[in-house]
Amino acid sequence: MAINSTGLQPGQGAGEENNHAHSTPTSDVIEALASTTLRCVECLTLYPAIEAGQTSHPTPRYRCDCGGVLDVETPFHLPNQLELRAQDELFFDSETDTIPSAGAPWRQLFDERASGPPIWAISTDEHLIDSSGVWRYRELILPASEKYIITRPEGNTALYPVGRENCGPGRIGHRQIGLYAGLDRFFLKHEGENPTGSFKDRGMTVGVTMANLMGAKAVACASTGNTSASLASYAAQAGMRGIVFLPAGNVAGGKLAQTLAYGATTVQIEGDFDDAMRLVEQVCNELGIYLLNSLNPFRVEGQKAIGFEMLQQLDWQAPDWLVLPAGNLGNTSAIGKAFRQAYQLGLIGHMPRVASIQAEGANPFYRSFMGNFAQRSSVQAETIASAIKIGNPVSYTRARRVIEESDGIVASVSDEQILAAKAIIDRSGIGCEPASAATLAGVRKLVERGIIKSDERVVGVLTGTLLKDSKTGMQQGDSGIVVKPTIDAVRSVLE
Ligand code: F0G
DSSP, rough: OOTTTOOSSOTTTTOSOOOSSSSSOOOOHHHHTTTTTEETTOOOOEEESSEOOSSSSOOOOOBBBSSEEEEEEEEOOTTTTOOSSGGGGOBOOOSOOOOOOOGGGHHHHHHHTTTTOOOOGOSSSSGGHHHTTTTTGGGGGOOOOOOGOOOOOOOOOEEEESTTTTOGGGHHHHHHHHHOOOOOOOEEEEGSSSSSBBBBBHHHEEEEEEEHHHHHEEEEEOOOOHHHHHHHHHHHHHHHEEEEETTTTOOOHHHHHHHTTTTTTTEEEOOOHHHHHHHHHHHHHTTTTTSSSSTSHHHHHHHHHHHHHHHHTTTTTOEEEEEEESSSSSHHHHHHHHHHHHHHTSSSSSHHHSEEEGGGGGGGHHHHHHHTTOOOOOOOOOOSSSOOOSSSSSTTTHHHHHHHHTTTTEEEEEEEHHHHHHHHHHHHHHOOOOHHHHHHHHHHHHTTTTTSTSSEEEEEEEOBSSSSGSSTTOTTTTOOOOOOSHHHHHHHHOO
């Protein structure tokens, strides 16, 4: 497929007229998104979600005219048919929290959808979107009509109780994590259990659905590996062309293999992620390809579902802290936004504090935080955790807002601390990729410093699976013990 049949109107600077082979958004799409707007996080200018281009094809907007990134704003409406069953029943106090009654209809809606037929019992597409851990919360994510939604489905990831007190007797291994962290009530939300093995699927289902709504035929991203794998999978499902830009030599083997296998055009850049990010924005604007990095504000909307799903798993009792690894800062922005909206709707009784953890060699956000956000920092990134090897994060302003309004914190951990934490998570039987282990390394550090108290309720996010980056942290030549196939040989190595 030629790159110039991408379905979208190129932005300024484009050379030729495109050979469009796809329809423009239909009136139902335009109507559904009529009240959705994009607000610049720097100068607060408002734009419509879909802007008509010079031809009848839409021009996607990823930035304000001032250069600032954009944030989706949309009014939330409960479905008309929703009737509250027993309002009084839904209001209750507990030891840890008060759940506001204002959020009762929303909690009822989401709880009913979550109790629908399990994924394996679905015989038609009918219940697919309720069983997605993203589209279950669709009123808070994107007002798209069901027929446009591209879903695997995703989400429904486990929330493991791993604290010293909340870990049951059947979880002796998992409890090692709580002991290492120094926390009594600690949970790990394992986003590596998504269809392509990382949290990126939650943003990608919404990003590719938006591409579908816009009539795009080609989608692209820059990536340290997980976004590219996710984009490749969802683009393949939707019948779109996937194009990914990777920092050559800096992507874990499993992520590269996965991206290639799903059939994306894979371009390795002689440079780092920050170079690839700059380039992809230019490529998308000039060639009319739909950009699916978290610069695209609709990706962020999908990733909010990590926050909603985790709150629902906790019976809407907000934790004291949410801790996650931070690179390009899309996820910090998304989860913080989810908490803000959940609090505003009365789904939860208080805002959790957000702690973003960066690797020491890739910690521009930490540096800005330490300087009271007086200035935006950037670094030449270097860390063993290749997923978060990012020196100039795109979502800086969005994430800064989250840290400020949640009374949050940014911490920085060394590669040694990341690898030590990864070993604990791996040996517990749960396992994760190196970047995800920054969460546990950060929790341990913040508990040691007394910033997180050992009796506070804490949720940590594990962002990716162990399997894609299985070599990092392994001893060289470590591939188990090789023996002759005899009982004596086995006995000699086990004794
Ligand atoms: N953890 C993992 C496993 C990641 O892949 C990423 C980002 C992050 C954490 C950081 O999240 O960027 O939202 O702050 N990976 C991107 C990618 C950059 O291309 O896959 P963030």
